[in-house]
Amino acid sequence: xxxxxxxxxxxxxxxxxxxxxxxxxxxxxxxxxxxxxxxxxxxxxxxxxxxxxxxxxxxxxxxxxxxxxxxxxxxxxxxxxxxxxxxxxxxxxxxxxxxxxxxxxxxxxxxxxxxxxxxxxxxxxxxxxxxxxxxxxxxxxxxxxxxxxxxxxxxxxxxxxxxxxxxxxxxxxxxxxxx
Amino acid sequence: xxxxxxxxxxxxxxxxxxxxxxxxxxxxxxxxxxxxxxxxxxxxxxxxxxxxxxxxxxxxxxxxxxxxxxxxxxxxxxxxxxxxxxxxxxxxxxxxxxxxxxxxxxxxxxxxxxxxxxxxxxxxxxxxxxxxxxxxxxxxxxxxxxxxxxxxxxxxxxxxxxxxxxxxxxxxxxxxxxx
Numbered sequence: 001x002x003x004x005x006x007x008x009x010x011x012x013x014x015x016x017x018x019x020x021x022x023x024x025x026x027x028x029x030x031x032x033x034x035x036x037x038x039x040x041x042x043x044x045x046x047x048x049x050x051x052x053x054x055x056x057x058x059x060x061x062x063x064x065x066x067x068x069x070x071x072x073x074x075x076x077x078x079x080x081x082x083x084x085x086x087x088x089x090x091x092x093x094x095x096x097x098x099x100x101x102x103x104x105x106x107x108x109x110x111x112x113x114x115x116x117x118x119x120x121x122x123x124x125x126x127x128x129x130x131x132x133x134x135x136x137x138x139x140x141x142x143x144x145x146x147x148x149x150x151x152x153x154x155x156x157x158x159x160x161x162x163x164x165x166x167x168x169x170x171x172x173x174x175x176x177x178x179x
Numbered sequence: 180x181x182x183x184x185x186x187x188x189x190x191x192x193x194x195x196x197x198x199x200x201x202x203x204x205x206x207x208x209x210x211x212x213x214x215x216x217x218x219x220x221x222x223x224x225x226x227x228x229x230x231x232x233x234x235x236x237x238x239x240x241x242x243x244x245x246x247x248x249x250x251x252x253x254x255x256x257x258x259x260x261x262x263x264x265x266x267x268x269x270x271x272x273x274x275x276x277x278x279x280x281x282x283x284x285x286x287x288x289x290x291x292x293x294x295x296x297x298x299x300x301x302x303x304x305x306x307x308x309x310x311x312x313x314x315x316x317x318x319x320x321x322x323x324x325x326x327x328x329x330x331x332x333x334x335x336x337x338x339x340x341x342x343x344x345x346x347x348x349x350x351x352x353x354x355x356x357x358x
Contacts, residue, residue, distance in 0.1 A: 004242050004243065005237065005239070005242065007239070007242075012192070013191070013192040013199060015212045017212065017290075018212070018290065020192060020199065023239055025239065030195075032239040032240070033194045033196065033197070034239065034240040035214055035290065040289075058184065059288040059289070060184075060186070060202055060204065060211040060213065061211070061213045061285075061287070061288055061289060061290055061291060061292050062285050062288050062291075062292060063183050063184065063186075064183065066285070066288050068288065071289070103330075103332075105335045105336070105337045105340065106240075106241050106245070106335050106336050106337060107286075107287055107337050107338075108240070108286055108287060108291070108336070108337070108338060109238040109240055109241050109245050109247065109335075109336045109338075110219075110238070110240060110250070111196075111197065111214065111240055111291075112240060112241075112287070112290075113240050113241060116337055147348060150344070150345075150348065151282075151348060153282075156284045156285050156288075157284070157285050157287070157288045158284045158285060158286050158287070158295055158337060158338050158341035158342075159286075159287060159288075159337050159341070161284065161340075161341035161344050161345070162337035162338070162340035162341045162344070163337075164344070165329070165340050165341070165343070165344045166329075166340070169326060169329065169330060
């Protein structure tokens with residue numbers, strides 16, 4: 001692999017949720033701009049009835065309602081695994097005794113500077129109601145239906161589709177990747 | 180599906196490659212910030228020898244070298260299919276007679292406002308050298324090895340993994356999603 005290239009970094013725009021970092025690799029060349037924030041997690045959870053937990057929510061970035069895996073960003077002093085447990089509980093009210101890393105990947109190598117940690121949380125049980133401001137609708141899905149949810153556009157977040165691939169690859173769920 | 184919510188939009192930061200749009204849904208609530216640009220495409224290409232074309236390149240956003248599908252953003256007056264053909268030719272020097280849409284998905288429903296169009300380009304043939312400033316290394320990969328490339332972290336862009344899932348789902352390539 002190539003070595004890390006040295007760049008001069010500066011924050012050129014920021015919000016409470018992310019910042020835009022300008023990277024100058026060479027003085028006489030165009031700078032590169034990257035959206036930076038803390039790492040993200042997403043969680044594939046199965047219940048005792050072998051159903052996958054999905055959340056329906058309005059997404060301002062794409063101005064529509066989507067069906068997605070529980071997800072979120074790492075907060076101060078959290079490990080990605082702790083974030084996954086917290087987000088799962090907040091968004092669904094479910095908790096799993098054990099949680100397993102499926103892999104960490106890049107959500108977007110063109111423009112995003114953080115990682116995505118994909119987790120699998122089996123045999124989750126309901127311990128409380130989901131937080132009302134976190135989630136509109138909890139949806140239960142048979143693993144075998146995930147593929148058709150992707151095919152018919154119900155699940156359309158690329159990051160979730162990548163996480164589902166990792167879960168299949170790790171033999172955690174079975175769905176039909178070929179029709 | 181929920182209706183589109185009305186927001187007051189303003190561009191609060193911009194570069195030649197993207198802009199940050201501020202969305203105000205309600206006066207007394209926190210605004211939402213989204214990275215907007217033209218739609219993106221990525222292309223799964225097979226050669227006459229049934230090999231997949233990958234490109235090795237240094238990615239400033241994640242400060243490392245990656246192995247990825249050819250990809251890019253739609254330019255003025257292009258359709259996503261035209262972008263896919265142009266990017267394939269520029270990055271690899273290959274051309275396919277026909278190109279097929281596998282699906283369009285969202286690259287990131289949390290923060291990115293554009294779509295990702297995933298294409299399949301079978302039986303591509305080499306018609307010229309890849310452009311030197313576009314690509315460092317062209318890599319040929321057996322479809323059956325894509326899964327191990329993902330497992331061992333050689334392919335680590337979530338968008339590519341999602342596109343590979345769509346290609347498998349559409350019976351265009353065969354790789355092992357379960358180990």
